[in-house]
Amino acid sequence: QEAEKKIIGVAIPSATHGFMGGLNWHAQDTIKRLGAAYPNLEFVLSTAGNSAKQVNDIEDMMATRNIDALVVLPFESEPLTAPIKAVKEAGKFVTVVDRGLSEEGIEDLYVAGDNTAFGRVAGEYFKANLKPGAKIVVLRGIPTTLDNERVEAFQKALDGSQIEILDMQHGNWNRDDAFNVMQDYLSKYPQIDAVWAADDDMAIGVMEAIAAAKRQDEMWVIGGAGMKDIVKRIMDGDKQLPVDVTYPPALISSALEMTALHFVSNAPMTGRFIIGSQLITPENAAKFYYPDSPF
Amino acid sequence: MKKIDFHTLGPLIALIALIVLGTLLNSAFLAPANITNVLARSAFIGLIAVGMTFVITAGGLDLSVGSMAAFLAGLAIIAMNALAPSLGVHWGTILIGMGVAILGGLAAGYLNGALITKARIEPFIVTLGTMGIFRSLITWLADGGTLSLDSGLRTLYRPVYYGGIGWLTWPILCFAAVAIAGEWSMRHSRFGRHVEAIGSNDRVARYSAIDVNRVRLMTYVLLGMLVGLAVVLYVPRLGSASGSTGVLWELEAIAAVIIGGTALKGGRGRVWGTVMGVLILSLIDNILNLANLVSPYLNGAIQGVIIVLAVVLQREKHAASER
């Protein structure tokens, strides 16, 4: 059967930190898989290091690649809203991933993680597992709206727990930066009971700094996202890393698959799909472990 | 303009080669829509790069332009949002926002220039410092997130980026006007002559009764104002500013200037060359989007190779004409 050729544009941020790296990998992997499965689908992938470049990419897809659908993980919400709206108005199928647009009802399909839950689940774990009066430090990501959402939710979850947040500095979702910040926390605070690293890459830097200071027994660390190395350590029952909070980079795969299905099946593929953040514990870790992913 | 400038021939050849490549890869490349897109988005870096040509020709450097653009965009948005309730969704409000961007750029450029000429600190250090400062300030103003323009104003303001005369949108017209004025000043005005003299040998310039500090300061002020103008065109495009706005624009602008044949050590300014350089850089991006060449991870590598090749092409010609 000679189906009509459909072109799907995919615009995502470039792999500048671990989570995005994982997302990039899943995107390419899924594209390869879907391309093989559905020969009438063609994918156009672009990655951008900032909003302006992403808007350029989307413009180019419209002007020169004649796409039928756009799957986009907006680098930032506000600046991308109007350009994506223009794509929609040109009659294309639009899937928005992870970061919502600042105007509702533009996209056909929305697939996202839940940043508020991401912060809340972590905060609740801290509240449940620390004594009142415990002291913690926080490493934040790159200053962005989603980082703000996560941190606010985290702080809200701690409300009334008498857990003291000693410090919150930016580790930029980067291992090296997190390592430096954690070293300085350790110099500065004689007592730290736990660390919210808010990202698995940062957690790795943090744990290294703690190990170098030989204070592994004093504190535990919670990262976030669900990186395979971290999941493995939870599976192995590492005391220092009791749990992790998911924010799966694989959500791009779901988005791509659903968009593809829109063209190859008759099932309606619109709506909102929120992939909640879950707590990975030693008990359930096995089901979050993907040894082949680079992330 | 009467004589052909041989140094801009190199970049021109590289540009033509890229256009041919683009056409071969995708027939939509030469479609008016694509050309408008590419030209319009070149305008931001283009305006900045024209100003940067003067700064570099005078022997200076400005690393702060990207952060400055983000900061000015933030300021303009804050100003417009603050005025919107009282003045209403109105062109007046937008004009004030534009004024804020351009005057802010003037002030920011003056700050850089004054630190360099009055406090006599290396331009690299001064602008590295202000780069950090502007970047931090916008992040702080936006509270780590994004500053967005009031949506009513946004709608009103939007045609400044997307509208124009036919396919010649305002950014394209602005860029063309500034490039022509820049080339003219570099070639035919006293200011341009003085800028080249200072970059060539500032001691000779001083002995020739040129007010070296003033001219140098003016190059930074001019660049600041052009950053402001770029912001005036940028805000209607995305309607927002954040800590990631304008990241690495400084590197792109400097690269465009140097690809265009202006020497980093100063003394020889080629505004036409800079325009070519800007277009070359934009086209590389555009062409990478035209075809699924390779893994997107390797885009940066291809970009790097093309930049070096573009300059090799130019240097070969150059060397050949020198013998």
Add this chain to the structure above:
Amino acid sequence: MKKIDFHTLGPLIALIALIVLGTLLNSAFLAPANITNVLARSAFIGLIAVGMTFVITAGGLDLSVGSMAAFLAGLAIIAMNALAPSLGVHWGTILIGMGVAILGGLAAGYLNGALITKARIEPFIVTLGTMGIFRSLITWLADGGTLSLDSGLRTLYRPVYYGGIGWLTWPILCFAAVAIAGEWSMRHSRFGRHVEAIGSNDRVARYSAIDVNRVRLMTYVLLGMLVGLAVVLYVPRLGSASGSTGVLWELEAIAAVIIGGTALKGGRGRVWGTVMGVLILSLIDNILNLANLVSPYLNGAIQGVIIVLAVVLQREKHAASER
């Protein structure tokens, strides 16, 4: 070393001022653990900045070092992981990894240097190009993610960063040794003399029977090898490399060199100054983390202000001694 170099006095004063400030802000600042941390972290940029001092003194520039470091770290990890099954978890494997990093650095530096001296392209463009290329290659090698060293090897290799002689860990010792060797070469070796001569006036150097291209090439090769050495110390720290490793190291290294009093236009190399510059930059970060000064969003602004102030301090002294 016998005479006091007046140009390094400025950065030294800035450094002392920062140390005093740090001590006042937090008593933990002078604790041995903190000092070890800061010095050890400085080592990567420090090694690179010492090499960069030679490149800049000879009138060159290298923007690719950060990407090169990431790329070399990736190569070394891939090599060690590949050899681990056959050679086993063994110092031999690690030595081969170290060799890969250093020889890779040599080759990468040679590539930069050859494009600059043989193809005669501006260093800015060449290294901007290779910066993109190396960065892309590591991202591609890591498949967008992170390359991690085999955990057995990791454990074995770890002491190279964390171990040492008492609080003098290996990175600190290495940095000190390279700084001393660098200062010595700049002052007392023919190579250093020729590097300064080339940066000062390359025609004069050529007329003095100095093989200008060879010396220039050597500065890039030296820098490449020092990047390799930095990687040898970096890999055992976190045992991984990714596309975000070494981002902006080039800017930090160049800034350290210039804060240290080496002129960007070349001709006058101050390795001690560079060491001060590196320490100043590390201390600023450390102090900002130790003191809860303001909103962390503003860290960059404070950093910028301190960098400019540090140089003002130095320029004032300098100017005073000139009158």
Add this chain to the structure above:
Amino acid sequence: MSVLALDNVSKSFGPVTVLHGIDIALEPGEVHALIGENGAGKSTIMKLLGGFLDPTEGQVLLDGKPVRFASGPDAEAQGIVVIHQEFNLARDLSVAANVFLGREPGGWRLDHKAMQEATAALLRRLDSPISPDALVGDLSVPDRQMVEIAKALSRNARVLIMDEPSAVLTHREVGALYDQILRLREQGVAILYCSHRLDEVAHLADRITVLRDGRVVRRAARGELTQDGMASAMVGRELQDFYPPKGQPSGDIALELRGLSVPGRVHDISLTLHRGEVLGIAGLVGSGRTELAEGIAGLRSSSGEIRIDGQPATIRSARDGFAHGLAYLTEDRKEAGLLLEKPLRENLTLAALERFGSWRIDASAEDAALDRATQDFDIRAPRRDMPAGKLSGGNQQKLLLAKTMLTEPRILIIDEPTRGIDVGTKSQIYAFIRQLATQGLSVIVISSEMPEVIGLADRVLVMREGRLAGELQGAALTEDNIVRLAMGVGEAA
């Protein structure tokens, strides 16, 4: 047999041929002088001999055998050492480092002590007080020239080629230079010497080759040519009235200094300059003449009072100076005078751009100005769009003069005005300066050539160690008296 020779050599730069069939041979133990007008091709011959250029036609003979030097350093390795007309020193390095650049003694570690001692010894031999540790960038122009000479002497030369080594030196340094030249001649070194000072040519040269427009027009042995004979051979016509008649300055005071000091260099100078006067300033190298001039012109910070036309004037920059109608022509033409990579036109008008249009620079007016300047100052440029740095040394100096004059100053301070300018043009320039003075311009001439100050100036001030040592006028204006004042041994009766 000659050590080094050119055999029927021609040289072209692009379409322009600057040397036609030159034969010249240097003998051991002989000083061979090369003279000729500006742009005649002297420096080009020297560069050909020194391996810095390749002949277009003909060949270079070393010990009678044809050679082709790969580069200057290659020739130097064979004992051929060149002192270039243009300085060849790295500003950021010390004197000692420059002297030994490329041949540093020592094994792994440079032998700083040996370099310092050897440099100090060389400078002592030249009777120069420069410290081996000084940075070359901080030295005055004449001091840099002495370093050049020291550098050349430190090479073990079989052939020493000197391109106007004495152009900026005063008689004390020149004396030391002669001593060294004669010593080397004794040792059998072949010396090629180029100068526009015909008295020193007469004094030093065993043999003279005269060049005109790229051709050899005369060869002579010692004593065969008088100075006048040399001049007319060079120029191709008789020269008379070398110095114009002195003028009649008016009583009006154009410039007055009261207690002017430049910190550390010049102390408490008071002087007056009358309208229409040519005032000479003489002194030894390092006596502070340049600093004084730069202090007046606002190029160095100075204290004390400056009055122009009786009114106090504040001059903090060259720009302020120009606003008061005061212009200064620098002795450092390479680093402060001309933009070497820019074309003639842009150099000429740089200081006076306001005169060429308010908004748009009028390029045709500039071209006209260049036409006038090339004529007035006899600037010989093969092409008008060539960079100034490719002009011959003397023509660069003429361009610099033209550039300064274009600002139409009322008070003109010229530092070494005829540095490197040939005799024919010199008299033209003297006449020009005198003519300006007659028209009411006031001129200060700083010169190291004593005949020049004596012949040109109405009145001469002598400086010593940053202070005025005396004033000479009329019959008292003699070389002997200037030397005595400059050296501080008192004025003869």
